[in-house]
Amino acid sequence: MRIEIRGHVGVGRPASGVALVARDNFSARYDLDRIRGVFSRPAHALHGQSYVGRVLVLHTAKGGVATSWMLREMRSRDMAPAALLLNTANPIMAQGAAFADLALMDRFDVDIVDAIRTGDRVSVDPTAGLVVVERD
Amino acid sequence: MRLNEIEQAMLAGELGAPRQQAIEQQMAVGRMFDAPDFVEVSHVHVMGDTESLGEAGVAWLEQLATAPREQRRVRVPTVTDPRGIDQCAFRRLKQPESMAALELRAAAALRELGVLMTDTCINYQTVLPPVRGEHLAYGDTGSTIYANSVCGARSNFEGGPAALAAGLTGRVPRYGCHLDAGRRGTHLFEVRERPRNLTEWGALGAVIGRAAGSYWTVPVITGIDGSPTSDELKHFGAAMASWGSVPLFHMVGVTPEAPDLASVLDGPAPAATTVGLADIEALYAAFGRHEEKVDVVVFAAPQLSLVELQQLAELLRERRVHEGTALLVATSPELKAACDRMGITETIEASGAVLLQGVCFYQMYARELGVANGWTRLLSNSAKLVNIISGYGYEPVLAPMEVCVEAAVAGRMA
Numbered sequence: 001m002r003i004e005i006r007g008h009v010g011v012g013r014p015a016s017g018v019a020l021v022a023r024d025n026f027s028a029r030y031d032l033d034r035i036r037g038v039f040s041r042p043a044h045a046l047h048g049q050s051y052v053g054r055v056l057v058l059h060t061a062k063g064g065v066a067t068s069w070m071l072r073e074m075r076s077r078d079m080a081p082a083a084l085l086l087n088t089a090n091p092i093m094a095q096g097a098a099f100a101d102l103a104l105m106d107r108f109d110v111d112i113v114d115a116i117r118t119g120d121r122v123s124v125d126p127t128a129g130l131v132v133v134e135r136d
Numbered sequence: 137m138r139l140n141e142i143e144q145a146m147l148a149g150e151l152g153a154p155r156q157q158a159i160e161q162q163m164a165v166g167r168m169f170d171a172p173d174f175v176e177v178s179h180v181h182v183m184g185d186t187e188s189l190g191e192a193g194v195a196w197l198e199q200l201a202t203a204p205r206e207q208r209r210v211r212v213p214t215v216t217d218p219r220g221i222d223q224c225a226f227r228r229l230k231q232p233e234s235m236a237a238l239e240l241r242a243a244a245a246l247r248e249l250g251v252l253m254t255d256t257c258i259n260y261q262t263v264l265p266p267v268r269g270e271h272l273a274y275g276d277t278g279s280t281i282y283a284n285s286v287c288g289a290r291s292n293f294e295g296g297p298a299a300l301a302a303g304l305t306g307r308v309p310r311y312g313c314h315l316d317a318g319r320r321g322t323h324l325f326e327v328r329e330r331p332r333n334l335t336e337w338g339a340l341g342a343v344i345g346r347a348a349g350s351y352w353t354v355p356v357i358t359g360i361d362g363s364p365t366s367d368e369l370k371h372f373g374a375a376m377a378s379w380g381s382v383p384l385f386h387m388v389g390v391t392p393e394a395p396d397l398a399s400v401l402d403g404p405a406p407a408a409t410t411v412g413l414a415d416i417e418a419l420y421a422a423f424g425r426h427e428e429k430v431d432v433v434v435f436a437a438p439q440l441s442l443v444e445l446q447q448l449a450e451l452l453r454e455r456r457v458h459e460g461t462a463l464l465v466a467t468s469p470e471l472k473a474a475c476d477r478m479g480i481t482e483t484i485e486a487s488g489a490v491l492l493q494g495v496c497f498y499q500m501y502a503r504e505l506g507v508a509n510g511w512t513r514l515l516s517n518s519a520k521l522v523n524i525i526s527g528y529g530y531e532p533v534l535a536p537m538e539v540c541v542e543a544a545v546a547g548r549m550a
Contacts, residue, residue: 068295
């Protein structure tokens, strides 16, 4: 099964990977153990799970400004997600993704957390504002 | 995006590679948020602690610093947020030399770019208070929400690389809080009981931020009679920004853009959410208590004002922090010098507490700090800090300053 989802034009280079999805929010500073590459905030829906190389699908950008530096730093160690899809991003996520050249999109024609399931294969083209989901 | 002559020159690389890279990055963000053009900013606040930068970020700054002087210097005054290491105190905190060395490299590179190393998140209290209508590029959620809301200035959250880009170009993409439309109220909160101390102000901000939900919401708050103090609004805003990623609120009858409800709302008022002491109590309860032992008590996030430092010193006067508990306090370098001069440092440190300068707890390698010192059970009066710090391996508890001090002395909460 192949699903095409339209969103607002995002930032970063095209990317693809296996989806990791939760109806929760995202901040690199608040939620992640960036050394081990896992969600470390106990209250987070993805606590303990690895995000490295995954297309992360979450609801809203949260937290402070540090994510702007952190995405590039994570990428430099090959410990970053492949792409980030949010129902609602914020300036910090956009600035961090632009600095890291990491694919980021938001404002889709569907609720992105409902539309994508963990394990789906997802391709993200931020310039075209297009997400393609493939599911067995 | 529409570009004027100088912006086109920057984009073409005529003003050097650093400004070209900066404006390219800003345009990518501007396109994502449908910015029609750029707006000039009068000053910049940049976050660049090495725990966030990492080796990759520091190397990037050092590369930027090798550009010719006329190409690399910021175009508008640019000041810094707290750093990861207090060079006067890191050995006492068992932080390694390697972290201190990385921090010195970052600071040296930033200075080469013309950045003023103020190392503070309360620059709006201590360096250059924003003016109503002034466009800024502020790089700390707490400083941004204060500038927008309390001062009536205009800034989006500008993360480290974005704030630095703003310094290099002297402008930011015009969207969000820079636009009149982005400053209209979206949610209404009616405060039933006025908070009684700084922690309650922070907790109230947390409750409203959590309910507001995203960067693009603007809470409007009613029910506060008489202006809160600068420190009260500091804790209120910092917690709201931390819990909700909210950059702006209006407090009717208090903040400058909200003399009355009609001034900040379009059309009929949305249904009001009532908030009060019961919500604050519920927030406290969610974090529990440390009745058996407290490892570390932290006063930070935001850095303390001179007034808070004096209050804390009076609570600690002739008291002794328990031998099994650490007490850390963070402020700016300028206020630390003031405390040294006024005898406040002496009173605080005579108790066994450590007064840190130019840092904030969660920005100073909190995970490694906890491991090196055996700290997990943390107590703080900051609703912002307790929100952030559990991801770093701590079990945070929230309590007012007086309760925190008593627990530091007893080694546990009574």
